[in-house]
Amino acid sequence: MNRLLTLIFGAALTAATTSGSMYAQTTTPTKPAEPQPSQSMQEMYDKLHGNTNKKPATQPTKSKTTTPPKSTTKPQTAQKSAPAPAPKAAAPAEEGGFKFKVGLRGGANYCNFSVPSSQTSSGVTLEPIIGYHGGLILSFGGKVFSVQPEILYSQVGLKSTTRQGGVTLSGESKINTVTVPVLLKFALGGESFKFFINGGGYGSYALNGKTKITLNQQTTTTDIKYEKGDPRIEYGAVGGAGISLGLGKAQLLIEGRYYYGLGNDDGDLDANEKNFVRNIQGSIGILIPIGGK
Structure with missing residues (x-):
């Protein structure tokens, strides 16, 4: 049945095409538009010739709606202007400021003692000794x-020599204070x-010591306890002078100083009979x- 309809449709299509061409040869007016097969005719034709799987030549295209691209640019916020740095306060001058300093000092002693009045005519001679000192400074x-x-650890003392009747007695005492x-x-x-100068007072406290006595070329050593x-205890006046050299924030001190004893706690002797320190320090x-800072 379908094949018969197809043959009929093909004959009608051929006749229509032939009559149209004859009409076009006899008339000179404008050429009429050729008839186009309908969709149902085209389907019947495809089935007749075995083109049932053929897809239409043209397919309606789906219109894709495109979304506008998202903007990746972040809205710029108004930048806050940084506050101007506050001017630094000027460092106070050292003259008007209070400073605390700590340090160390050490060196040599050239020490002697004063001669009591009762010994000036007895033939006793006193000579200095070389000692040392060192300790803490606060300023x-x-x-x-x-x-x-x-606060210093200081070694003081003296040498004494006595000559009587052709006999020489010498001694050396060193006291740690x-x-x-x-x-x-x-x-x-x-x-x-x-350049600096200084002056003030001092106090000393005896710790221990040693005494060496030589008689007829024989030496005896005795501990002082x-x-x-x-x-x-002894007290007195002290003063000196020196220079200070800058070493960055630190100061290097080079100094000479003199200790002059004025009194002690020996109550058994009169002031004229006491010995007092005379000490030069470098x-x-x-x-x-x-x-x-």
Whole structure:
């Protein structure tokens, strides 16, 4: 049935095409548009010729709706202007400021004792000895004026010689003490170089010592031991001068100093019969500021 309909459809299509061409040859007016097969005719034709799997030549294209691309640019926020840095406060001058410094000093002693009046005519001769000292320095104050207490371990003593009846007796005593000078210091100069002078008082406390006695070329050594009630304390005046060299924040001190004993706690002797220290010190030290910028 379908094949018969297909043959009929093909004959009608051929006749229509032939009549159209004859009509086009006899008439000169405008050429009419050729008839186009309908969709149903085309399907019947395809089935007749075995083109049932053939897809239509053209397929309607689906219109794709495109979404506008998302903007990746972040909205710019107004940048806050950084506040201007506050001006730094000027560092206070050292003259008007208070500084605390700590340091060490050490050096040599050239020490002797005063000669009591009763011994000046007895043929006793006193000579100095070489000792040493060292300890802690503290300094409170400014660039020009400062107070400088110290705690030093210091060795003092003397040599004595007596000649009587052709016999010579010599002795040497060395006493180890803790000496505490408290000085008022006055300095002039810049940070790299200063000249200073100082002066004040001191107190010392005897710890122990040794005595060597030589008689007829025979030497005897005896330890000096202090017991309760023995005189051990001395006090006096001290002063000196020196220079200070800048080493960055630290100061190198080169100094000479003199200790002059004025009294002690020996109550058994009159003041004229007492011996007092006469000590010359030469030292090198260093001072470092603590807590300053």
